[in-house]
Amino acid sequence: MKKIILTVLALSIFITSKAQDGETPEIADNATSEVKLNALFMVVGAFDVTYEYLLNQESGLGIEVFVPFDEEIRDDINYYVSPYYRLYFGKKYAAGFFLEGFGMLNSIKETTFDFSQTVFDGPVIEREENITDFALGIGLGGKWLTNSGFVGELSFGIGRNLFNSSDVSEDFVGKLGITLGYRF
Template sequence: MKKILLFAVLILSIQSYAQETKNKNLGKNEFKVNLAFLIAGYPEITYERLLSNETSFGITMGFSIDNSTNSENNTNYNFSLLPYYRIYFGNKPNAGFFIDGNLALYSQKQRHGDFFSEDKKGGTGFGFGFGIGKKYKTKKGWVGEFSFGLTRTLINKDKINLLYPRFGITVGKIF
């Protein structure tokens, strides 16, 4: 009986250790969707590769579902591609407060001005920018983050807005 009890305790402790190890080593890849932009008719998906416990590299791609240029459309952009490098300052690996630097390639639709802005013909923008935010992780590998950033275009300033704003309420999974 003692041998069976000892064997059961050994198996349970090995299983418990294996589960703890598995939770700590969730993976180095994340796939995320920006819910804020999805609701606005501009789905934005992100792939992020965790480089260390404090850094990562990612790429975000967004595209418009509605290509019309009328003023009822929720977004002024056709397409965006943004690679970024991120640094985390949290207690957990790759979680907590972060800052990032990015490049952006994006296409803006024609816009008719209002009280605050002038008419823009539309076109392609390329520039660099920054972002800040906070990321949360679960033990099972789910992630959620809130972020905000700005990118300044270096080309076609007369055809598109000078600044490309970014914000997100993003959810995803580590694999």
């Protein structure tokens, strides 16, 4: 957690010092990278960071990594890694309303109980199993961009796991984000 806070603080200091050159900073026409942090998940106990490479004014490729650090969230999900492609419909370069197609390698912790034993024969047996699956999904959202390069996003997506379809595993996965970042 300390590393996360130090990284965000260092990024903020760098951005602030760059913005104090005496001129109004403008995003370079060749700014093609974004680094973003999901503020919503930081509040609830997970680290969710995204890197996006902008292909042109209408599209971008990215990868999102989600790792929980709170025990309550870690009880349900171990991690996910989600590459995506976005198509933008705004007037600014790679900003505005977007549609997203994504894949998601996800791992969950599933707890099952064996009730075949009665109270008189022995205790109920609890089993924990890590299940890894891959999902395909779609999403939508909006991206806002300031002249100095700060990025804000609201996004939502839903996908379906392709493997491990059983009573134990989850069939659907979701993505939700209130994301803040910087374009460089």
